[in-house]
Amino acid sequence: GAGVSQTPSNKVTEKGKYVELRCDPISGHTALYWYRQSLGQGPEFLIYFQGTGAADDSGLPNDRFFAVRPEGSVSTLKIQRTERGDSAVYLCASSLRRIRHTEAFFGQGTRLTVV
Amino acid sequence: AQTVTQSQPEMSVQEAETVTLSCTYDTSESDYYLFWYKQPPSRQMILVIRQEAYKQQNATENRFSVNFQKAAKSFSLKISDSQLGDAAMYFCAYRNIQGGSEKLVFGKGTKLTVNP
Numbered sequence: 001g002a003g004v005s006q007t008p009s010n011k012v013t014e015k016g017k018y019v020e021l022r023c024d025p026i027s028g029h030t031a032l033y034w035y036r037q038s039l040g041q042g043p044e045f046l047i048y049f050q051g052t053g054a055a056d057d058s059g060l061p062n063d064r065f066f067a068v069r070p071e072g073s074v075s076t077l078k079i080q081r082t083e084r085g086d087s088a089v090y091l092c093a094s095s096l097r098r099i100r101h102t103e104a105f106f107g108q109g110t111r112l113t114v115v
Numbered sequence: 116a117q118t119v120t121q122s123q124p125e126m127s128v129q130e131a132e133t134v135t136l137s138c139t140y141d142t143s144e145s146d147y148y149l150f151w152y153k154q155p156p157s158r159q160m161i162l163v164i165r166q167e168a169y170k171q172q173n174a175t176e177n178r179f180s181v182n183f184q185k186a187a188k189s190f191s192l193k194i195s196d197s198q199l200g201d202a203a204m205y206f207c208a209y210r211n212i213q214g215g216s217e218k219l220v221f222g223k224g225t226k227l228t229v230n231p
Contacts, residue, residue, distance in 0.1 A: 033217075035219075042119075042206050042208075042223050045219065059218070103165070104219065108158050
């Protein structure tokens with residue numbers, strides 16, 4: 001596809017379970033970002049990849065959250081022992097290599113509901 | 116740390132009229148980007164307009180324009196000739212240019228309603 005693709009679109013899980021959220025960036029985009037958007041709030045930064053490596057993971061709230069991008073394309077956000085407070089929309093964005101006029105393109109997000 | 120504040124949780128405008136959304140930010144950097152994003156119910160964030168801090172000229176994209184006041188750290192969005200399709204959440208965002216992460220820092224958003 002031409003845009004950033006996120007799967008699943010919606011995910012309902014039970015408290016304490018493990019979940020994986022997937023992001024397929026635009027082909028050729030080396031930078032990839034994860035954001036979390038809680039109800040009534042703006043997106044909050046979680047982690048930024050440049051290629052395969054996490055260049056900035058300062059936004060990950062705790063060690064239950066982890067993200068990988070093993071081949072520099074698809075990324076997976078992993079949440080262990082989910083809590084009700086993890087319920088939010090998780091947005092992924094990608095952009096071309098780190099140049100001055102880079103625009104980030106967003107996917108439609110995954111709505112995670114922890115019950 | 117940089118912060119972005121949107122003081123208007125909700126705004127409404129009549130179709131074909133003009134509306135201005137407010138945004139202020141705080142940073143110690145001299146060079147940075149500012150953005151306005153639109154988020155319809157589909158959840159996808161769509162870039163509306165971008166401003167580079169070193170440029171004095173206000174950015175314009177068709178019916179969308181900004182009033183960038185660097186000294187006041189203010190970045191408002193003006194939507195002219197409002198259309199029903201403009202109804203959405205609007206987020207103001209900041210990004211550093213030099214050093215560190217390229218993360219965006221968002222405000223809490225303004226919900227825009229367009230009345231026919």
